[in-house]
Amino acid sequence: MSAHQKIVKPVGQVPDELELQVAQSIFDLEQNVAELKGDLRGLQFVSAKEVEIGHGKKAIVILVPVPLLKAFHKVQTRLVRELEKKFSDRHVLFIAHRRIMRKPTRRARVTQMRPRSRTLTAVHEKILEDLVYPTEIVGKRTKVRVDGSKLIKVFLDRKDHTALEYKLDTFTATYKKLTGKDVVFEFPVASSQE
Numbered sequence: 001m002s003a004h005q006k007i008v009k010p011v012g013q014v015p016d017e018l019e020l021q022v023a024q025s026i027f028d029l030e031q032n033v034a035e036l037k038g039d040l041r042g043l044q045f046v047s048a049k050e051v052e053i054g055h056g057k058k059a060i061v062i063l064v065p066v067p068l069l070k071a072f073h074k075v076q077t078r079l080v081r082e083l084e085k086k087f088s089d090r091h092v093l094f095i096a097h098r099r100i101m102r103k104p105t106r107r108a109r110v111t112q113m114r115p116r117s118r119t120l121t122a123v124h125e126k127i128l129e130d131l132v133y134p135t136e137i138v139g140k141r142t143k144v145r146v147d148g149s150k151l152i153k154v155f156l157d158r159k160d161h162t163a164l165e166y167k168l169d170t171f172t173a174t175y176k177k178l179t180g181k182d183v184v185f186e187f188p189v190a191s192s193q194e
Helices: 017-032 034-040 066-086 120-132 158-179
Strands: 047-054 057-065 090-097 137-144 150-156 182-186
Touching (some): 017 034, 017 057, 017 066, 047 090, 047 158, 066 090, 090 120, 120 137, 120 158
Antiparallel strands (some): 047 057, 137 150
């Protein structure tokens, strides 16, 4: 068993340096940490990208196959903590590797309907959910500016305020890089009646 088996690549593609480092780190965790050994055994990822956040900071986005996403969610908090120790000064995010099918044109009609899960909107919403996982999105507003540009305001669960406050810039920069959409993450203000 080697670290190369942690990467699932299409035939003919060679993993780059960052992907090999991530694979080696996950493989080392599987070998050395007894509690994670069983959970990490069958897990593989498709690719890893480095995203520039700003102020000289970077984040590592690890794309995992959709069928393995649930298994990654089981160990995600522990795995992220361990990987962030190894890759110091970089946040680690897990996102499912989803495909977007183009909208069928009038001329080139396909015989099969395009599933909702393959539409651009559905994939972008799922990326948003994957970014902020273990936290839940409690609300979303789309603000259209006078110049026509859109800004998405995403409200996260207030109970995770302390755990996620320092990662909000990472979420914003990563979502902008992956989808090209502007997004702002906020925690709703607690009402005085509670």
